[in-house]
Amino acid sequence: MIQWDLALRVFAFGLTGVFVTLALLMLCMFVSGLIIRKTINKKTQK
Amino acid sequence: MEMSFLNTIVFKTGIVHLYWGHIVMWAIGFAFIYLAIKHQFEPLLLVPIGFGIFIVNLPITPLMGVTEGGQRELLNIFFHYGLEWEVIPPLIFLGVGALTDFGPLIANPKVLILGAAAQFGVYVTFFGALLLGFKIPEAAAIGIIGGADGPTTIYLTAKLAPHLLGATAISAYSYMAMVPLIQPPIMRLLTTEKERKIHMKQLRPVSKLEKIVFPLVGTAIICLLVPDSAPLMAMLMLGNLFRECGVVDRLNKAAQNELMNIVTIFLGISVGATMRAESFLSPKPVFIFVLGLVAFAFSTAGGLMLAKFLNLFLKDKINPLIGSAGVSAVPMAARVTQRVGQQEDPKNFLLMHAMGPNVAGVIGTATAAGLFLTILR
Numbered sequence A: 001m002i003q004w005d006l007a008l009r010v011f012a013f014g015l016t017g018v019f020v021t022l023a024l025l026m027l028c029m030f031v032s033g034l035i036i037r038k039t040i041n042k043k044t045q046k
Numbered sequence B: 001m002e003m004s005f006l007n008t009i010v011f012k013t014g015i016v017h018l019y020w021g022h023i024v025m026w027a028i029g030f031a032f033i034y035l036a037i038k039h040q041f042e043p044l045l046l047v048p049i050g051f052g053i054f055i056v057n058l059p060i061t062p063l064m065g066v067t068e069g070g071q072r073e074l075l076n077i078f079f080h081y082g083l084e085w086e087v088i089p090p091l092i093f094l095g096v097g098a099l100t101d102f103g104p105l106i107a108n109p110k111v112l113i114l115g116a117a118a119q120f121g122v123y124v125t126f127f128g129a130l131l132l133g134f135k136i137p138e139a140a141a142i143g144i145i146g147g148a149d150g151p152t153t154i155y156l157t158a159k160l161a162p163h164l165l166g167a168t169a170i171s172a173y174s175y176m177a178m179v180p181l182i183q184p185p186i187m188r189l190l191t192t193e194k195e196r197k198i199h200m201k202q203l204r205p206v207s208k209l210e211k212i213v214f215p216l217v218g219t220a221i222i223c224l225l226v227p228d229s230a231p232l233m234a235m236l237m238l239g240n241l242f243r244e245c246g247v248v249d250r251l252n253k254a255a256q257n258e259l260m261n262i263v264t265i266f267l268g269i270s271v272g273a274t275m276r277a278e279s280f281l282s283p284k285p286v287f288i289f290v291l292g293l294v295a296f297a298f299s300t301a302g303g304l305m306l307a308k309f310l311n312l313f314l315k316d317k318i319n320p321l322i323g324s325a326g327v328s329a330v331p332m333a334a335r336v337t338q339r340v341g342q343q344e345d346p347k348n349f350l351l352m353h354a355m356g357p358n359v360a361g362v363i364g365t366a367t368a369a370g371l372f373l374t375i376l377r
Helices: A004-045 B002-011 B020-039 B043-056 B074-084 B088-099 B103-107 B109-117 B120-131 B136-147 B150-160 B162-177 B179-190 B208-225 B227-245 B249-256 B258-273 B283-311 B320-326 B332-344 B351-376
Strands: none
Touching: A004 B103, A004 B109, A004 B120, A004 B136, A004 B208, A004 B351, B020 B043, B043 B074, B043 B162, B043 B258, B074 B088, B074 B150, B074 B162, B074 B258, B088 B150, B088 B227, B088 B249, B088 B258, B103 B109, B103 B208, B103 B351, B109 B283, B109 B320, B109 B351, B120 B136, B120 B283, B136 B150, B136 B162, B136 B283, B136 B351, B150 B162, B150 B227, B150 B258, B150 B351, B162 B179, B162 B258, B162 B283, B179 B283, B179 B320, B179 B332, B208 B227, B208 B351, B227 B249, B227 B351, B249 B258, B283 B320, B320 B332, B320 B351, B332 B351
16 A cells, blocks of 8 residues: 555655755855855956 | 485585576576676676676575574675665765766756756656555665666665665666667657757866865755765765865875775675575566666656756756756766767767766765655655
């Protein structure tokens, strides 16, 4: 007997979780990349 | 007296305990060794796996059992400490991290989403496995084959459904070896000629500092959100930090070469040793192989379709073929993207663009495995 409620929770939580986690990582990479590049640019201008 | 002694000796040889199941398993083991030697299909894994299958199906050999004193036998020790104790898959990830250049991903972080979309097959197959009568933890272990990541498949299966370890591992590695055969027809079916000819803007150069910061930021984000993926993610990122920091060359080389090779030997033989005729010869492994193929196909399609969807909004269009590289098989899937792209336009170089979603797929699959563990353990 399949526990459909648990199966649906695994599906919804799992797929959403993967997207949210990687989207947050993407955001952090954009921000950290921006900060690092600005810092490097400032240093080279000096 | 002599007759009974002779009887005892004869009964203690393996020959009298042989049955047709052992012979079938030998044939499977020899087939893996043949494929590895003749066709170079994942030889580093298929040779030890094939040999493991062969020796564990030699009857009454003291290899995979437990002695009367409760002591584990040789291959059982490798299996117990290597896989059940979660040692081998994270160590493989350490080596993968040391071998992987995350530069293309850092240069174009939006392709992380393609790595997430390529996990679609994992969840489709999860439902497929449930419909075929597998229990929820078993279905999760089968679904993760769609991530095309051998160590993650083994890691998750050892935790959720250890009795399926041989079948899921073999399925994952077999399909990873067959990526060049499985993916191109799906890629051509789901994209137009015009889409396959899209040239992408050259990736920006990535500074050393960005490459050093990435493993730290990546570990923090993934492990804070999905702590159960930490054994894999932390080791992947540590390996990458070894590579990028530039001051631990010896550790970097050890992780890429000696450690990776040693661990691969133990991984292969331990996985092969789980495939005993008594437990393996049933309809379940056949279902797992079929479901593994479904998982691969849907994961490829998931990455492609999301890339097409993103193109509706992006000014600088992405070639949807790189979405198919979101399955983890590194760098095979990226090479397939390059090849299919160049069949349409020989001047189109997609390899570096495809490496981004490819390594994103590794992160995505480890995250998906962590989420399964979070819910099901």
